Amino acid sequence: MAFIIKSKLDNILKDDALGIGKVASSDPMGINATVGSFQPFEVFDFVKEIEGGLSTKDKYAYSSVDGGEKFRQATNSYLGLSDHYVISTPGGTGAITTSVGLTLEKGETLLIPYPCWGPYFGIAKENGLNVATYTLLKDDKFNLDGFIEVGNKIISEEGKLVFILNDPCHNPTGYSLRQEELEDLVGYLNKQKVPCTMILDCAYLDISNEARHKDRSFLKLHLEDNVEILYCVSYSKSYQIYGQRLGALVMKDEFFYKVACFHARTTWSNCNHAMITLIEKVELDLETKAKHKKALEKIQNALSERSKLFLSEAKSCNLKTLKYDNGFFISIPCKNNKEVFEKLKDEHIYVLPVCDLVRVAICGLTLEQVKGLAKKIKEYIIE
Ligand SMILES: Cc1ncc(COP(=O)(O)O)c(C=O)c1O
Structure with a gap:
């Protein structure tokens, strides 16, 4: 312990979704609604075909630091863009960590929604940052007023704003911002006199069944010069290649790209x-x-x-859920989520207690397993 610097002594990984998922999957009778990967797990046929035909060099030689020109074009094509700079990253996580680490000095503030994907808190901690949150939803809509209230405070104190937006298919609610909501958010940023960075965590982009996400038209936003979007791509979910660890950080600014290349070379190479x-x-x-x-x-x-199925059964048994549009998870507000987790675990049902919620990963369940689950959860919930 004495070998570790003081500021890191508190950084111990606990209550992590991957850890809980491991316990769940080692229970032979377990219903595993914890981890964010789609089940039944299958490699896409076209992925198998391409992989089978890769040359030894394609597989085993070093890649370039940024992934190369073709990868730049490919990732632009993935996002429906054409002229952006791209850096390959270890998953979407690598892209988010890089974005956060390069835009905020120690002691500055990262704005994130609540609830949110748990590792955002850890990423902030690892970088010595403060975290500010706003409640994501109000009356089943994106809470722009809440965002602005906290955003204004950060801007007045720090002269800049850096925030993560997880859209579409927000983890853990499954909410996707309406196009007007996204435009109103950008409208607020455009009016500010300070640099505003939107770290767009679009890990679940290909999971949405909405046309504007599929054709990427939702990204056609008018940005003033003070606003930058850092697109954090996760190929894990889009391509079902979770364990292969590939994502991308995409940006408009050449100088940002150069600094991010340095970061990549000196971190994961x-x-x-x-x-x-x-x-x-x-x-x-x-x-x-x-x-x-x-x-x-x-x-x-x-x-x-x-x-x-889950939502209709939840309605029938009066189980309250947060507004869900699409995605891997459905969230249930719950004060005693740790207790619910333990009680359900005794019945071989594994859910994730996060952010005053119980998160149900419908992505991991068969329809048969979804059946009756809402009622079971309802038995233990204190709202
Ligand atoms: C909201 C969100 N962002 C980012 C990621 C990162 O995914 P990966 O690093 O596996 O690409 C995940 C994965 O679970 C996620 O849920």
Whole structure:
């Protein structure tokens, strides 16, 4: 312990979703609604085909620090952009950590929604930052007033604003901002006289079944010069390649790109060459890209069926849920979420207690497992 610097002594990984998921999956009778990966777990056929044909060099040689020009084009194509700089990252997590670390000095404040994906708190802590939160939803809508209230305070104290927006299919609620809500948010940022950075965590972009997400038109936003979007891409979910660890950080500013390259080289150096080649081969080929879209529809449809069943049963038994549009998770407000977790665990049902909620990962369940689950959870909930 004495070998570790004082400021890191408190950084112990606990109550982590991956850890709880491991316990859940080692229970042979377990219903695992904890981890954010789609089940039944299958590698897409076109992914297998491409992987099988990769050369030794594609698989085992170093990649370049940023992933290379073709990867830049491929990731631009993935986001429906054309002229952005790109850096390959270890998953979406790598892109988010890099964005946060390069935009905030120690002691400055990162604004995140509540509830949110748990690692945001850890990323802030690892970088010596303060965290400010706003309640994501108010009356089942994006809480822009709440965002502005906290945003104004940070701007007046620190002369800048850096925040994470997790959209679409926000984890853990499954909420996606309406286009007007996104535009109103950008409208607020455009009016500020200080630099505003939106770290757009779009990890679940391909999980949404809305047309404006599928064709990426939701990203056509008018930004003034004081506003920068850092797009944090996770190929984990889009391509079902979670364990292969590939994502991308995408930005408009060349200087930012150069600094991010330095960060990458001195942190993880470069990323998974085989997966970089995979993304290039899909995103730059219209036919394979169409196959990918088709494969994703299966996941979107399955989620839609599972969520419909869970939500209708929740309604029948008066189990309150937060507003859900699409995505891997449904959230239930709950004061005693740790107790609910323990009680359900005794019945071999594993959910995740996060942010005064119980998060149910419908992505991990069969329809059969979803059936009756809302009622079971309701038995133990204190709202
Ligand atoms: C909201 C959110 N952001 C980012 C990520 C990062 O994903 P990965 O690093 O596996 O690409 C996840 C994964 O669970 C997530 O839920």
